[in-house]
Amino acid sequence: MQDVYDIIAIGGGPAGLSAGLYGARSRAKTLILEKGKWGGQAATTEELENYPGSIEQPTGPEITARMKRQAEEFGAETRAETVTKLELDGKIKRVITDSAEYRAKTVIIATGAKPRLLGCPGELELRGKGVSYCATCDADFFTDLRVVVVGGGDSAIQEAIYLTKFAEKVTVIHRRDELRAAKSIQERAFANPKIDFIWDSVVTEIKGDGIVESVVVKNVKTNEIKEVQTDGVFMFVGYDPVSELVKGMVDMDEKGYIITDENMSTSIEGVFAAGDVRVKSLRQVVTAAADGAIAAVRAEHYISENF
Amino acid sequence: MLEINAENFEAEVLQSDKPVLLDFWGTKCEPCKALMPAVEKLAEKYGDKIKFCKLNTAENRRLAISQKVLGLPTIAMYKDGEKVEELTQDKATPDNIEEMLKRYV
Numbered sequence: 001m002q003d004v005y006d007i008i009a010i011g012g013g014p015a016g017l018s019a020g021l022y023g024a025r026s027r028a029k030t031l032i033l034e035k036g037k038w039g040g041q042a043a044t045t046e047e048l049e050n051y052p053g054s055i056e057q058p059t060g061p062e063i064t065a066r067m068k069r070q071a072e073e074f075g076a077e078t079r080a081e082t083v084t085k086l087e088l089d090g091k092i093k094r095v096i097t098d099s100a101e102y103r104a105k106t107v108i109i110a111t112g113a114k115p116r117l118l119g120c121p122g123e124l125e126l127r128g129k130g131v132s133y134c135a136t137c138d139a140d141f142f143t144d145l146r147v148v149v150v151g152g153g154d155s156a157i158q159e160a161i162y163l164t165k166f167a168e169k170v171t172v173i174h175r176r177d178e179l180r181a182a183k184s185i186q187e188r189a190f191a192n193p194k195i196d197f198i199w200d201s202v203v204t205e206i207k208g209d210g211i212v213e214s215v216v217v218k219n220v221k222t223n224e225i226k227e228v229q230t231d232g233v234f235m236f237v238g239y240d241p242v243s244e245l246v247k248g249m250v251d252m253d254e255k256g257y258i259i260t261d262e263n264m265s266t267s268i269e270g271v272f273a274a275g276d277v278r279v280k281s282l283r284q285v286v287t288a289a290a291d292g293a294i295a296a297v298r299a300e301h302y303i304s305e306n307f
Numbered sequence: 308m309l310e311i312n313a314e315n316f317e318a319e320v321l322q323s324d325k326p327v328l329l330d331f332w333g334t335k336c337e338p339c340k341a342l343m344p345a346v347e348k349l350a351e352k353y354g355d356k357i358k359f360c361k362l363n364t365a366e367n368r369r370l371a372i373s374q375k376v377l378g379l380p381t382i383a384m385y386k387d388g389e390k391v392e393e394l395t396q397d398k399a400t401p402d403n404i405e406e407m408l409k410r411y412v
Binding site: 036037038039043044046061080098127128129130131132133134136137138139140141142143210211212231232 | 333335336337338339340341342344364365368371372375376377378379380381393395396397400402
């Protein structure tokens with residue numbers, strides 16, 4: 001069984017990379033597969049100020065690039081391939097990608113989550129035309145222009161602050177009358193003269209002929225409707241798990257997050273889940289990395305007991 | 308892939324005899340950088356029939372906005388001086404790009 005991997009981690013974000021590091025460090029034959037950008041969502045966050053140890057070079061791309069290099073230095077293989085099919089029932093699991101087929105004793109699902117769509121008219125039509133889900137990707141376009149940010153959590157407010165480096169004015173539209181973001185982030189946002197807020201309000205439509213021109217905003221308390229002129233709309237209204245690949249295979253909650261125990265074990269033996277794709281109370285880089293470590297260590301235990 | 312800027316956009320893209328694939332990217336756009344090797348691979352495969360170009364939007368912001376590109380990554384096809392099709396953000400995957408290319412070879 002020379003060509004059988006001990007661990008295949010699916011997903012090259014902090015959870016998968018951390019699993020790769022722990023697996024490879026204990027000399028397990030480890031492969032990490034990533035379909036798109038290495039580093040996952042963390043790679044599109046400029047400021048990663050709450051990851052322990054990240055105070056001097058706190059950018060998401062830099063930290064996640066280091067995570068990848070670190071896993072590789074210990075011998076983890078990394079490949080940019082898209083997993084199209086999984087066969088997880090047997091003792092040896094099969095992982096089929098767009099260009100190869102692999103066998104593994106254990107699989108760690110670390111596919112993460114993706115930004116949720118708001119679902120209002122105009123959103124899909126104007127994607128890439130002013131509607132964005134990635135501030136680091138698109139902030140440049142809005143230099144000296146006006147943008148709105150939809151949402152009130154950590155991501156929304158942190159990215160609103162980031163956008164003030166470019167935009168002339170940033171308006172945060174939030175459906176409640178207070179933010180959910182961490183207090184230290186809130187304080188910075190309230191002190192920033194470029195940021196203003198529209199409270200108790202939701203965006204019901206995005207308008208524009210070819211590019212974004214305005215958003216229709218509804219106050220959920222008074223039902224008052226108004227139109228706000230803007231050049232860009234940045235959406236941070238939550239996340240959805242990326243778990244279609246294992247739908248119907250492992251147990252999930254009603255939203256599609258994978259259910260695990262504290263050892264990251266799923267409902268299938270030898271299959272683990274780590275990071276944002278899992279049911280958990282805090283989805284952060286630090287908890288994703290921790291999940292990956294636990295999953296890899298438990299995978300090794302499973303291998304030593306079963307092979 | 309040919310670097311496009313405000314000076315050569317007209318000649319190389321709009322007046323091209325062949326259909327043009329233009330990869331709008333940016334220095335801070337990680338998904339763009341992740342996608343680029345796949346586009347370069349497609350350039351090897353389809354380069355004789357389609358002209359492959361890229362445009363750094365960080366240096367050519369006005370040009371990008373004039374093409375109604377305000378989100379990255381965006382992979383656009385130009386034919387006979389006009390933008391005829393484009394794939395943006397989530398839709399800009401190697402598979403989707405190849406499918407689009409096949410319509411112009």
